[in-house]
Amino acid sequence: MELKNLVEQQRETLLKTLQACIQIPSVQEEDGSAYPYGANIQRCLEFMLNTGKELGFKTENLDNQAGWCELGEGEEMVAVLGHLDVVPAGEGWHGDPFSGEIRDGKVFGRGSMDDKGPTVAALYALKALKESGLPLRRRVRLLMGTNEETGSADMKYYLAHGGETPVMGFTPDGEYPLINGEKGIVNVTFRRELRQSGPVRLKKLSGGSAPNVVPASAAAELECPEDLAGKIVEALPEKVTCVPIPGGVRLEALGVSAHGSTPEQGENAVGRLFLALNALPLEGELKQAVGFLAEKLGMETDGKALGIALQDEVSGGLTFNFGTAEGDETGLRCCVNYRYPVTKTLDNCGPKFQTELEAAGFQVEKQTHKASLYVSPESELVSKLLKVYVEETGLPPVPKSIGGGTYAKAVPNVVAFGPIFPGDEVREHKPDEFIEVDRLMQNAQIIARAMYELAK
Ligand SMILES: [Zn+2]
Structure with a gap:
């Protein structure tokens, strides 16, 4: 039959x-x-x-x-x-x-x-x-x-x-x-300690639920003198709000969630929060750390600013998602999920990213990788x-x-x-x-x- x-x-x-x-x-x-x-x-x-x-x-x-x-x-x-x-x-x-x-x-x-x-x-x-x-x-x-x-x-x-x-x-x-x-999938968790100085200080920060999800919200609490709080409100970008709290302000950023493999379909709230923080009069190590996270990661979805925007004909471009961030007075910890094109390898992007992180004072705590x-x-x-x-x-x-x-x-x-x-x-x-x-x-x-x- x-x-x-x-x-x-x-x-x-x-x-x-x-x-x-x-x-x-x-x-x-x-x-x-x-x-x-x-x-x-x-x-x-x-x-x-x-x-x-x-x-x-x-x-x-x-x-x-x-x-x-x-x-x-x-x-x-x-x-x-x-x-x-x-x-x-x-x-x-x-x-x-x-x-x-x-x-x-x-x-x-x-x-x-x-x-x-x-x-x-x-x-x-x-x-x-x-x-x-x-x-x-x-x-x-x-x-x-x-x-x-x-x-x-x-x-x-x-x-x-x-x-x-x-x-x-x-x-x-x-x-x-x-x-x-x-695509090859990489999750990287990295951290840096902060010794804070200056009038504006980070008390608490959190955003995102998982590395492979574009975060829809993120928030930071800052300690700052009252006269500065007014200026912070004036400098706020779109979709970021500021409310007074005892001794300072709380910033909240909104985004649009999407799957981590298609970050361009979302809007990254964690990235947006760091862009907003980067416009504040921060000083010292906090300024340096926030500057790096805002300028090299930010709301980007392709790793361009980090110099890892790989491409191939079969699968298109590398995708990059700033998945989670958490912090307090003593430090910041972040996790990103990025996916490199199918004909490339981790060697084409991983070491470059790590070098950038270390140059900005971050240490890689954990990295998981599934090859393409x-x-x-x-x-x-x-x-x-x-x-x-x-x-x-x-x-x-x-x-x-x-x-x-x-x-x-x-x-x-x-x-x-x-x-x-x-x-x-x-x-x-x-x-x-x-x-x-x-x-x-x-x-x-x-x-x-x-x-x-x-x-x-
Ligand atoms: Zn299944």
Whole structure:
């Protein structure tokens, strides 16, 4: 029988398995159990591996960090990478977020789209491929992780504990047509001590909630003589307000929030606050620190003033977000999130930024980095997946570069492929998350064909 019909035959059991999978609330928990991400996640992994075993696959559980179902023989292995952990349900649902109920041709529930639906679809795609008897040159592994939503420590563990690296693979945890470029992502936290002098002194400062969010508000409390307070009000720029407080003033800056990967869509309140502070008659170390933060970071979104505004043709420019700042009489601590173009490396921008920080008296306290990812459109992996995509959908097979990071970064030789189709609403992490049964089956069809093309 043709692969297509074999996939279609799985519809009923696929849906039942997905419902049962959604009914396990696999949110990461510190529950005192021996399992790395809590008992519910472990239960979900065990459920999927048992189902895989019943379907006739070789299965393995690597210390409850990751597990896999595998088909075929051969030296080389191709992987489909999915994850079984989900984000918390949150507020605003119209039904039970962990029911997996099917209404109006849609499966509802946390994880239906991200990423249990696609992962279960991949399991039954593998089943169809097995039943087809089509000859395979490479093994096909459905690799299931358990910590995508909170850091991908599962795949670090997998790779560090003998987990096999696929020669090629894809994760249905992004979007179609295919994501072949992901910017490198860097978070830097830096601090400097302040010995303050002069009539205007910083008492308290805070702004921003997370490095990868453009801050919508920021505030600073200053100690200053009364005659100066009036002058401060006169010098205020747009969207900054000043109210008197005992012994001084409080400045509040407003911005517009946006995701850290698209800072140009927002207005940075922390940057705006430092620009306002920089216009005040500050002195000494405070003046120097504020001057640097206002002039070199400010409300910029591309790192130009720091000299790190990298560009490439595939993914455009470096993006820069001044995410958080906090301070008091003794010092200032800030955190930025920047993302460099897909064909560049950290060496092209990281050292330059660090030099600038140190020259202004700041010390880097912490830096985290996820390297950029880029797989050429001409590669075997990308060209084969796009061929499957265009044949299955008839839609333009143009790969994308993004500023965000997907699960693909967690395992070498993997790109994000599916499950969201162009123009479809993005609903992962939102209330009433769902996947249409037809889209689920279309994903299963595409995944089965893709597995075959990569392994044949
Ligand atoms: Zn996901």
